[in-house]
Amino acid sequence: xxxxxxxxxxxxxxxxxxxxxxxxxxxxxxxxxxxxxxxxxxxxxxxxxxxxxxxxxxxxxxxxxxxxxxxxxxxxxxxxxxxxxxxxxxxxx
Numbered sequence: 706x707x708x709x710x711x712x713x714x715x716x717x718x719x720x721x722x723x724x725x726x727x728x729x730x731x732x733x734x735x736x737x738x739x740x741x742x743x744x745x746x747x748x749x750x751x752x753x754x755x756x757x758x759x760x761x762x763x764x765x766x767x768x769x770x771x772x773x774x775x776x777x778x779x780x781x782x783x784x785x786x787x788x789x790x791x792x793x794x795x796x797x798x
Contacts, residue, residue, distance in 0.1 A: 717743065717772050717773070717775070717776040720776060720779065720780060721739075721740070721743055721775060721776055721779050724779045724780065724782075724783045725739065725740055725779060727783065727786075728779065728782050728783055728786060730797065731786055731795065731796075731797060732782065732786065735782060736779075736782070739775045739778045739779050739782070740775070742771050742774060742775040742778070743771070743772055743775035743776070743779075745768075745771055746767075746768045746769070746770070746771025746772035746773075746774075746775060747768065747772060748768065749764045749765070749767050749768030749771065750764075750765050750768030750769055750772060751768070752764055752768075753765025753766070753767075753768060
């Protein structure tokens with residue numbers, strides 16, 4: 706079971722980590738919020754597997770939802786910053 710927890714739902718990390726490095730330079734506070742959401746989601750997701758329901762645990766499902774929201778938010782923030790950069794309106798803080 707520990708191997709399944711460790712490897713499951715980590716595909717988000719491939720996009721969240723590098724995009725957060727870039728987004729954090731320009732917009733650090735929203736990036737910190739998205740990373741905190743991802744961290745909380747991973748904690749809930751992992752701890753949900755140790756409950757008696759297993760894969761159908763509500764904590765696991767909520768954790769998966771938070772990971773997905775953080776992933777989509779990070780990609781959306783990157784697109785927004787790219788759009789502002791293309792318009793010449795991107796300012797470094």
